[in-house]
Amino acid sequence: MSTLPTIFILISLFATINHAIEIDYCVGDSNLPRGPEGYACKNPSTLTTDDFVFTGFRGERTTNSIFRNNITLAFAKQFPAINGMGISMARLDLGVGGVIPVHSHRTSEIIVIIKGTIIAGFIDTTNTAYYKKLEVGDVMIFPQAMLHFQINAGDTPAMAIVSLNGASPAVQQTSFSLFAGNLPSKLAEQITHLSHEEVTRMRKLFQSA
Ligand SMILES: *[C@@H]1O[C@H](CO)[C@@H](O)[C@H](O)[C@H]1NC(C)=O
Numbered sequence: 001m002s003t004l005p006t007i008f009i010l011i012s013l014f015a016t017i018n019h020a021i022e023i024d025y026c027v028g029d030s031n032l033p034r035g036p037e038g039y040a041c042k043n044p045s046t047l048t049t050d051d052f053v054f055t056g057f058r059g060e061r062t063t064n065s066i067f068r069n070n071i072t073l074a075f076a077k078q079f080p081a082i083n084g085m086g087i088s089m090a091r092l093d094l095g096v097g098g099v100i101p102v103h104s105h106r107t108s109e110i111i112v113i114i115k116g117t118i119i120a121g122f123i124d125t126t127n128t129a130y131y132k133k134l135e136v137g138d139v140m141i142f143p144q145a146m147l148h149f150q151i152n153a154g155d156t157p158a159m160a161i162v163s164l165n166g167a168s169p170a171v172q173q174t175s176f177s178l179f180a181g182n183l184p185s186k187l188a189e190q191i192t193h194l195s196h197e198e199v200t201r202m203r204k205l206f207q208s209a
Helices: 003-017 174-179 185-192 196-207
Strands: 067-072 089-095 099-104 109-115 120-125 129-134 139-142 147-152 158-164
Touching: 067 099, 089 099, 089 147, 109 120, 109 147, 120 139, 120 158, 139 196, 174 185, 174 196
Parallel strands: none
Antiparallel strands: 067 089, 089 158, 099 147, 109 139, 109 158, 120 129, 120 147
């Protein structure tokens, strides 16, 4: 690697830390190393308007997954222009009976209902659940790191757009964390008090999901 690109990469890595003071934007380059503040910047001279536009929310969605949902992420990985900007979006499609199972992010999330009716809610650290049937146009906030969920409450497909105050907020779905990863069944049983049979059933369900 020649010196100039190396220097550029190093500068852009530092630049992603509080970049707004130093540079206008930092469109992420996923080919370069990712630091705790995000991706390193693409060389600005290579950028076009299309780098700042995400078209991934277009069109219809099928909802054949076990939760009858279809989640389209516009996080920094899918939409590199938001790298380092502390903001991201996702489109949630819920078929009839569809659910976004209980999950959390590193950030807060705000939802707006575009189609259908959705029961949305979160559970705080005192185990208080706040939930409501939301109509088209309604907005609800899920505070940072709280467990939350969305359920299609109508008899037609539902759709919502969410925004999160991080470019890479991650999605941690509780059932998948417990039953689809590398946590041994025995430990899953111990930390949940579910029976061996139930944990076996859940692992089958979520590992094939
Ligand atoms: C989401 O919908 C798209 C478009 O119909 C489809 O190609 C994709 O497989 C769906 N994803 C899931 C997880 O169902």
